[in-house]
Amino acid sequence: MMKKIKVTDLCSELEQKLVELHYSDDSMRRYRKVFREFTEYADGCDYSQSKGTDFLVWKFQQLGGFVTGGEHSKNGMYYFRAIRSLAEYYNFGILFRRNEFHGEIVWPEPFKEATEGFLRYEVEYGCSHWQYERCNAVIKDMILFLDSASVHDFNGITSGLISRFIATMVGLAPVTIAERISALRQYFKYAYLNEYTDKPIAAYLPHPPQRARTKLPTVWTEDQIESLINAVDTTTPVGKRDYAIILIGARLGFRIGDILNLTINDIDWDNKQISIVQGKTGETLTMPLPSDVGWAIIDYLKNGRPITDYQNIFVTHNAPYVGCPFKSTLRTNLSKALKRSGITIDKTKHYGWHSLRHSLATNLLQNNVEVSTISDILGHSDPQVAHHYLRVDMKGLSTCALEVEVMDYAKE
Structure with a gap:
């Protein structure tokens, strides 16, 4: 038997939670509008998810449908978002934002x-x-x-x-x-x-x-990678964050999840190394810290990162600055940088953050690096996994050693 709570009380509780999470004034205005209308519709009844669904159907019929473009589409989106947030808060006592948990789930x-x-x-x-x-x-x-x-x-x-x-x-x-x-x-x-x-x-x-994986992975040439890096706007705090993240992905081939999990303790500044425990394999991976990556992280920490107690290096730039940036936001920012770089994009292919990892593997292969060495760099638990990234250039396989050059830089 689920708990009983009046619609008006549940809406009030969730509204207070949103305020505590520092939702913007515009978002609060839209949420309050939905809560007010839902409370009037419920007319003193207890909350149930079916009641919320009935309200959405009623609102849909009242408006003759929700529009999909322009400012009014945002209003329609908030009806769905607010009613879903109520369902999640009612069932679990916390809020979910794009699979991020805000609080301890009950x-x-x-x-x-x-x-x-x-x-x-x-x-x-x-x-x-x-x-x-x-x-x-x-x-x-x-x-x-x-x-x-x-x-x-x-x-x-x-x-x-x-x-x-x-x-x-x-x-x-x-x-x-x-x-x-x-x-x-x-x-x-x-x-x-x-x-x-x-x-x-x-x-x-x-x-x-x-x-089985049948599609060839998207890869960028070394020149395209440099064009992408140079296209990032580093004059803004968000740009400094995205620039550092892109550099880590391009130079070290880390998965985006592992990049977002980085903490300051993962970096050995004296020995110019960066160590992670990979989320996918659970294996520890230690890599040299290239000069430009080190300086990009330092620049973000000193001049871009919001003041927060959150332990991870890269954080969301929306108050209260707790939690990692959403992957969808980073994906959008990467797309913007690609457009500014002038790189021609094949829209039939996937070109997300993993394409940086694909590209590093392929470009190393084209520079005659052994597949086993590339697998070590990518942190694969099974060397055979690396072949997925290398199918675009199988003719380039040969045997040689990888020499990673790491320029000196001063710790500030």
Whole structure:
């Protein structure tokens, strides 16, 4: 049985939470408008997710649909965003922004013990940070979906509900769908084996086909990489941050998740080295710290980074400056830099942050670096994985040693 709370009280609680998180005046104005209209619509009733859905349908019919362009489209977006935020806050007691958790998640009581036990189990058996976050995200989405269907415990889950939930993943990459289904399968197995349910729910989940990588990765030439780096606007705090992140990706080939997890303690300034524990493999990777990367990080720390107690080097530039920048924001900023650089973009290909990693591998190969050495630089647990990045230039394979030049720079 879910907790009971009046719509007006839930809206007031969430509004206070948004204020504490320093949401902008414009955002607060839009949220308050939705909360006020939803409170009037509910007319003193208790909150339920179905009540929120009914309100959206009513508003949609009242307005004759939500527009998709211009200022009014933003108003429509806030109706969906505010009602979803209420559902998340009601179920979990915290806010989610693009899979970032703002606060300590409190799982609904019928799922609490099983979920917390499962996540502890995952950590004890070496689950990576990013796998842990993926499990959190997909379990959260599933519980929200179940709540919308008025199902509040394991025993109410049916094969039909599972099929409908899987259908909500349409549009995601096949590998992402497979990862989410795998996480749910482990979760439901844990719940069954530990007697939180007597239903073998994991058997309801489909087995998506395993697809081999067939697309060639997007790569940039060394000249294009330099053009991209030079196109970043380093006169602004955000530009200084993005410039340092791009340099790390281009020079060292780090994954974007590992870059965002960097802390000042990961850098040995005296020995000019940078060490990370890779989120994907859990393996430690230590690399020389190139001069331009070191100076870019120093410039951001001194002249661009907001004042915050957050331990990671790279932070969001929206108050209260807690948490890493959103990957979607960084992706947009990378696209802007690519346009300013004058590089011709093939819109049929993916050219996100991982393309920097692809490009480093391919350019090293073209400079006659051994595949095994490239695999070490990329931090692969299996050297064969490197071949995915190198298919664009298999003719260039040869044997030689990699010499990494790291210029001296002074610590300030």
